[in-house]
Amino acid sequence: MSELNQHSLAALGELADEPVEQTGPMSNFVYVDISSIDRETKKITDPKPLTLSQAPSRAKQILRAGDVLVSMTRPNLNAVALVPEQLDGAIGSTGFHVLRSRWLHPEFLLRLVQSQRFVDEMSGLVQGALYPAVRPKDIAAFTFAFETPAQQTRIVAKLEELLSDLDAGVAELKAAQKKLAQYRQSLLKAAVEGALTAEWRQQHPPTEAGAQLLQRILTERRARWEAKQLAKFQQQGKTPPKDWQKKYPEPVQPDTTNLPELPQGWVWASVEQIASDERYSLSIGPFGSNLKVSDYRDAGVPLVFVRNIRSGNYGGEHTKYVTQEKAVALAAHSVAAGDVLVTKMGEPPGDADVYPDDQPPAVITADCIKIRCWPGLVKPEFLKAVINSHIGKRQIEPMTQGVAQKKVSLGRFISLAVPIPPADEQVLIVQKLIAADREAAEQLAAINLSLKQSTAQRQNILRAAFAGQLVPQDPNDEPASVLLARIRAERAVTPKPRGRKVKERN
Template sequence: MKKNWQIKTLDEVCKIIMGQSPPSDTYNENAIGMPFFQGKAEFTDLYPIARKYCNKPKKIAEPFDILLSVRAPVGTTNIANQQCCIGRGLAALRFENYKYGFYFLRSIQYELDSKGTGTTFRAISGETIRETLIPYPCIETQQAIVSKIEELFSELDKGIEDLKTAQQQLKTYRQSVLKWAFEGKLTNDNVKDGELPKSWEIMKFGEVVNNYDGKRRPLSRDVRAKRQGKFRYYGATEIVDYIDDFLFDGKYLLIGEDGANLVSKSRPLAFLVEGKFWVNNHAHIVQTKELLNIDFLSYYFNSLNLAEYVTGTAQPKLNQANMNKIPIPIPKIEEQNEIVLELERRLSVADKMEESIAHSLLQAESLRQSILKKAFSGELV
């Protein structure tokens, strides 16, 4: 710590207002009264978004107060951009230089979280907040620190934005490669848009697979808890448990039957499973018939938009009858194998790039914390 800096408690340098929830009959969602923030649920990166209002607030935060989450999760911060009511999940801290206070609290977020107590909900008390120590230079130095942090964060944010743009470009590239593959453009020259190579044929999904849905068997969580073992137990999109027995042995394609994933495609719609395993009734299970590469079918299925085959809105579902109607473009087995190899080559490169970007994004967040740590130990100015 620099010699001309002081160490003070938060209670000495800012006004601390602990939140208090007003009676529930004073809440509304019709913008009557003052914006009401209960906790981190309303937070964004900087400013909270009002979803509820209160016409009889108990505790009020003013514009530029720092809103601190004091109940699980502890330590998260936002800046009040308007006068607002705060519930017991928040505290408001009013600094002379609000940005200095904001960046300091962000620098100790995990330290504050470690001080949380309680079994049901971790929380920190007003006393803990008041006794928290803060390095406190003169106001001019505080402003210089804020300016340096924002300069470095601006550069960092630009890098993060570029990385996220690259992530989106890779997603677009993946979709394009899959589209080209099943239009025949990866393995044939001069294929016209909207047409398939002459050697390809269109068949229905139900014509090219053997379906084993009748052998699926769900087990309740309680039963699974009593039958823990080494065999994988699959649900719609992933392993959900390990049990002491198996239903299937071999290489199969599992296709999620229900859930929002069918529409959002946040996870692969279909995934290959090999070896001994169990499947509940949330995933269709199939094997390909002769002269159809199961990896080819898996890639194709994950390229699809299933909107027209999925029924239901509250709980979207792909039933077996609709799944069997899905058209499959099929080349000769040799070309299928060639397409699979080309997809694996191209998509593996994309996978490595995505891993590198994800690692860089993690490093960027670590660098952000490093900048804050240096700022409040006097190393930036």
């Protein structure tokens, strides 16, 4: 508050015009609610044309061009916007506090409610846990250094100049972010279809083609199953029954419909075929009854959530744990270094990561899938690349089911087709992907740092603007304190308009 001019200190409420009409729509209308606002650009980007019969109960406020809308819900997200000319007469949600004042330039007001001081003060006044919000009187009580209309115009012009340059820089940074994401997908496509190593492949004929590698593993898988069965018969003192080998559970074949043709030496395999024959090498997270929030501890065996897989970050201060005894009970859902983890729910499901070597054994939670690969058949990092590529996404999309949230079952996921290159080619592909990822991560970190600095610079500019430090005062202007005193005197003798009460529609 020390930065503010105490002589011209005003509250938003004392400069507001008459209450906003709350009659709601009388015919088909355009509706503006909180979801209509782009929080990044602070603009109304998604107004919704509705019929009168579709009017939500919150569709009450008649908006005028120049109104500034401030979302009262979750003020920390700062969903604010200026009503443009083309939306004059639109209907606004009662979730907005509408700021309208003949004494405040609309753009000046819009920038004021974007300032960090406004966001911080409103965030400190929220009430409610499930639906945190501020009240209209909280917004109306926000104080700031009042400026004359002429000075406001000069401040707005300077802000437009400075912030336009800043916005242009941010747009370039975000375009670079998008290009990096596109590059990553292009690289994955080239890797899993063989284009990334096409030249190398011509000069290095495989000693064991993908088909031979797969067949060798499948043969070994069956032989190990038969050995276990024979050992079981012997332990039980039984003679193996006739045709007992026919009971071997063949892993599901891959469905390669509409998938690209593979390079020579590669072969398609299903997730089930490439998984280890160890017990629980393919599993999903435990059902809610087996792992509850009450089981969480502050130390012990760490839990892995969907958020960990998506971010690639494990451990840290927000990690939840279970006791060693509980981890033993959840052994079917255990995770070790090198396991491939996949999100089975989300928008969309199917993000994959490899559990890192530097993390201790853990337990996956609900909505996660674990794949432990057969050693020597497919490298975990290559499987991760396949699932995250267009080949994986194309197959997972039709597997999803569920109305509220898309999800993929383990029963469907095991049939997902995975291209298998020769072992030495897999090694090279993974090396190239890791190197490219490292370079992209460095670029992304630099971009994120620049975006963070841009956000800080924006707030520095706004802070200077509303502390009277951005634009010099014109000595020919009437002092803001004198104008403010006159406005207060005028309002003191003018009866306060009363809002029109309207009966709710049934």
